[in-house]
Amino acid sequence: MTIDLNVRVEDQNDLESFVTMAKALGFKGIVTPLKLAKPFSRLEDDFLIGTRTELKGSTLGSLKKGIGTARQRSALVAVQLGKTQVSNWAAEDTRVDVLAVTDISKDNSLKVSTAKLAAQSGTALEIPVVPLLETSGLDRSKIIKRYRECVQTAVTAGMQVVLTSGASKPIQMRSAASVQYIGQILGMELAYMRKTVDVTRSMLDRNERNLSTDFVAPGVHIVQSGEPSEKD
Secondary structure (H helix, E strand, O other): OOEEOOEOOOOHHHHHHHHHHHHHOOOOEEEEOOOOOOOEEEOOOOOEEEEEEEEOOOOHHHHHHHHHHHHHOOOEEEEEOOOHHHHHHHHHOOOOOEEEOOOOOHHHOOOHHHHHHHHHHOOEEEEEOHHHHOOOHHHHHHHHHHHHHHHHHHHHHOOOEEEEOOEOOHHHOOOHHHHHHHHHHOOOOHHHHHHHHHHHHHHHHHHHHHOOOOEEEOOEEOOOOOOOOOOO
16 A cells, blocks of 8 residues: 655645645555644545644754654654754654754754654655755765665665655656655665655554553453453
């Protein structure tokens, strides 16, 4: 099930055009920061629309305070890769799904320590491809160089990398095959990129399951509810 985890729908009226494009490109779902009634919604053809929360705060304390509510309301929780203290916390906290590369400056590069923490917790590194489409020449070369450095650090540490469109317009979306080609440019092997489809599906399946009424705690779910039997 191929799903784009970062489609930048800004207006409810534009959602249909993004969904139409996603279907034309072969996707089975999208995740968007657009505010929706439920974290997970499905159309009649089972196309998935998930809500994405990008956790922001001026201090680590404010981020920690907001993660609980964000997790309960979201199909996916993202934190921007940035200051080491914040990035390490996000990488280690299992409630955070992805560390998103939104600033390619050297100061905000992925640290080895962060990648190792993320590898243990299952937090993925998210790289949006739209900056590559909006630039050319030296500017694009700089982005590719920084992206490749982040990918190499993540892969070496065992951290999963996921590529997303980051599209704010339907025309900016790309097919899974195109994204795989971009991944190869960034130093990702084809077998590794194919694995990201399973990683994405597992991530969203887990989050949807944890948001269900049967969820008790990580790894603990109610199998059957009702009155206790006589043997109880």
